[in-house]
Every structure is written in C-alpha cells, then in structure tokens.
Amino acid sequence: MGPIAVSLGDPAGIGPELIAAAWARRAEEQLRPFFVFGGAGVLREAVAGLPVERIAAPGEAGAAFDRALPVLTDHDGPYRPGSPDEAGARLALASLEGAVALAVDGTASAVVTAPIAKGRLAEVGFVHPGQTEFVAAAAGGDPDDGVMMLAGPQLRTVPVTVHCALAEVPGRLSVDLIVARGRVVARALHGDFGIDRPRLAITGLNPHAGEDGRFGDEEARIIAPAIAALRSEGIEATGPHPADALFAPRARAGYDAALCMYHDQALIPLKTLDFDQGVNVTLGLPVVRTSPDHGTAFDIAGKGLADPGATIAAIRMAGEIAARRSAT
CATH class of the missing domain: 3.40.718.10 (Isopropylmalate Dehydrogenase)
Structure with missing residues (x-):
C-alpha cells in the first residue's frame, strides 16, 4: 500500500x-x-x-x-x-x-x-x-457523487444538502437525493468502517420533524417515502427524527450515522461533540479522502495554539480506510 x-x-x-x-x-x-x-x-x-x-x-x-x-x-x-x-x-x-x-x-x-x-x-x-x-x-465523477461524512469518536453525520443557502434547502431535497445519499452511506459504513449492518437515523427538516404537518410537509412528502425506499432495499433506516433530540447520548447509541437535511444540522452537533477529533471523509468515490473538520483559523495561525487532534485523526482514518480497501 x-x-x-x-x-x-x-x-x-x-x-x-x-x-x-x-x-x-x-x-x-x-x-x-x-x-x-x-x-x-x-x-x-x-x-x-x-x-x-x-x-x-x-x-x-x-x-x-x-x-x-x-x-x-x-x-x-x-x-x-x-x-x-x-x-x-x-x-x-x-x-x-x-x-x-x-x-x-x-x-x-x-x-x-x-x-x-x-x-x-x-x-x-x-x-x-x-x-x-x-x-x-x-x-x-459528478461533483455531487461525493458524499460528505463528518466522523468523530462520538458521532457520524452526513448533510444531505451541503454548500447552499438555507433558503434553497427545501427545493433541493428529493426522495431520490435522500435515497442516493443513504445508499452511499450504508455501503461506506460497511466497506470502509467495517460495520456489519449499518443503522441510519434520518432527521426531519422542520422543527419537531414537522409535527404531523403543522410546521411543514417535507417530512411526509419527501423524507418518509425516502426512508421507506431505503428500508425496502434492506437498509436499516429510521425517521424522520426531530433533530433537536437525535444527538443526546441515549439517542446516539441507536444509530451508526445520522443523515441530516442541511449543512449546519449535521455540523453543529459534530463540532460540539468532537471538534478536536472530527474528520471530514468523502464517501462514494474510488479514492480515499479525509480532512480535519475545521477551517484555516487565520486568527491563531503561527501562535502554537492549534490542536492537531483532528489532523491526526484524518490521517489515521485515511490509512485505515485505505487498508480495508486494499484487503478486499
């Protein structure tokens, strides 16, 4: 290797x-x-x-x-x-x-x-x-082929929509998009992370996952049908879950990765729990790519204040995934 x-x-x-x-x-x-x-x-x-x-x-x-x-x-x-x-x-x-x-x-x-x-x-x-x-x-591949997963010791999350304005998210969501992301994540958890039967928890878009349509219909119209489609393919997917309750310790024990509907819904809990060890790993590609899940931090550059934990975790994870792929 x-x-x-x-x-x-x-x-x-x-x-x-x-x-x-x-x-x-x-x-x-x-x-x-x-x-x-x-x-x-x-x-x-x-x-x-x-x-x-x-x-x-x-x-x-x-x-x-x-x-x-x-x-x-x-x-x-x-x-x-x-x-x-x-x-x-x-x-x-x-x-x-x-x-x-x-x-x-x-x-x-x-x-x-x-x-x-x-x-x-x-x-x-x-x-x-x-x-x-x-x-x-x-x-x-197509730029949309790569699926971003944020992975840390306590949590893995995937934003279904990524770099777009929040106002654009409802229009970008579709059954096909969620199903495609779910398939890639399930395959990667199995092949790259060695999880025998991956469990996916899928969030709602709206507060309280829409609360039976009171706060929006995306859960019933888009997200629930996507979950049903994934389950029909043998993928263990649950939801739509209210995002505000999905990241507590007891809830995290029930899944291997959470699929979230937009960028901050996925990144805020990951960075809160695992900021210094969080890794951005690109799934669904023939190449292994990881990155520390933080920015350039220009304000502290050169001052000896930056924690190398996430960079070390990214290098380690890249090596582990590459080793698993080379062994198959």
Missing part, C-alpha cells in the same frame, strides 16, 4: 503547523507514512527545527518518514501566518491538485486535505463549492 498524500492547505492558516505536529507524533499515534505535496519552506518556517526531506517520488516517503517529514515537488512560497494572499492561495491550489491527482492515479493510497480558504481559492480559479466537490470531479 502506498503512502498517504497530504495537501498543504492555505499556508497562512494552521494547516502547516498541524501537519508538522502530526508527523512529530507519528510513532505514538501509529500513523502510516505520509508526504506533503509542496511547501517545504513553509513547513520549515512554520515549525522551527522541523526536519524536512525533499523526495523525488511518493515511493520514497516510507524510507524518509522516520527521520524527516517528506515533501514532494518544489512548489513553495512565503510563510505569512494570519495574512492570506494570492501567492498562498496559488500554492494551496497547486498542492491540492497535485495531492489529489496522486490519489486518483493510485500512486498515493489516500489523500488528506488541509484547510483552505474557499474565497481565496476562488480568486485564483477554484470553481468548486468545496474540496469534497473538487475531489469528486477529479476522480472522474
């Missing part, structure tokens, strides 16, 4: 220092070998004394990993923590494109993407709503 490719993220954010911290804890965290696509100078400046070794090919990462953080290619730029600029955005985009391409062609066993500033990347030609959609397109 090949090494894991890691993209640098925005060099003005916390990505470089978190990648370095993950490498420093590689032994105690039992991380599989990984390399960074570009940014050798940025990484050296981000963490004083960090041993960095340029490699000519991903296959060299394993031999270098114990003594230094392997970095592939000469792509680099200045390190200006907390001050994002065009040069940094171009480096972030080059790193993302290169790392993902190596995962797509199989040279890397997986890709872990560090946080980017989407607005900055848009200024230099990034046309996707987020990295999930970019990875899906790079893998040869």
